[in-house]
Amino acid sequence: MEEGIFGLLGHENYLEYVGSVQDSGKHLLNLVNDILDISKIEAGEMEFEETVVDVDDLIRASAKIVANSADKAEITLNIDVPENTPHLRGDDLRLKQILLNLLANAIKFTPAEARVSVSACIDQYNAMTWRIIDTGVGISAKDLPRMLKPFEQIRGAVAHTHEGTGLGLYLTKSLTEAHGGTLEIESEVGRGTTVFVRFPSERTIFPS
DSSP, rough: OTTTTTSSOHHHHHHHHHHHHHHHHHHHHHHHHHHHHHHHTTTTTTOOOEEEOOOOHHHHHHHHHHHHHHHHHTOOOEEOOOOOOOOOEEHHHHHHHHHHHHHHHHHHHOTTTTEEEEEEEEEESEEEEEEEESSSSOOOTTGGGGSTTTTOOGGGGGGSSOOOSSHEEEEEEHHHHHOEEEEEEEEEEEEEEEEEEEOGGGEEEEOO
């Protein structure tokens, strides 16, 4: 109906109504999918297909998916992946899901003409860390512990202007932990948020 395959809808209000139905359907589908994924993880029934993942390709592919949203929001999206960054053993689909959830969240809560950055690095123990940094509204110290619980949405009044399920961060944390990793958040109101996703050293694969 949006594309007018069978002809024009007529009054412009109809197109607006169809758009609302479409958005509501996508929102509901995302909610159902998130609940199903969380249920599978908690029941130990989610299947992971582990491969050796090129982290540079993974991050750039994920950034490309959210680039249109960043452009519309007038946000600069920066990528920092050093040359010769090691690969990571994990489920490519779920690792991308982690990145997409965090990038989409960062873009959602960052004002126009600001920036969101994503980077990958290796520490002295050969463990890999991803950092997703935004210069958005930030989160107060008292609210941070609630952010990783299901169905929680904080970020003050701004949150009310953005639809969400309140499951994204909880699911992202669960997927990270399923890879043996950890997810931590540092934030300050008015100065932005940094999310650290750390994977154990045994998942780091150095090219031979």
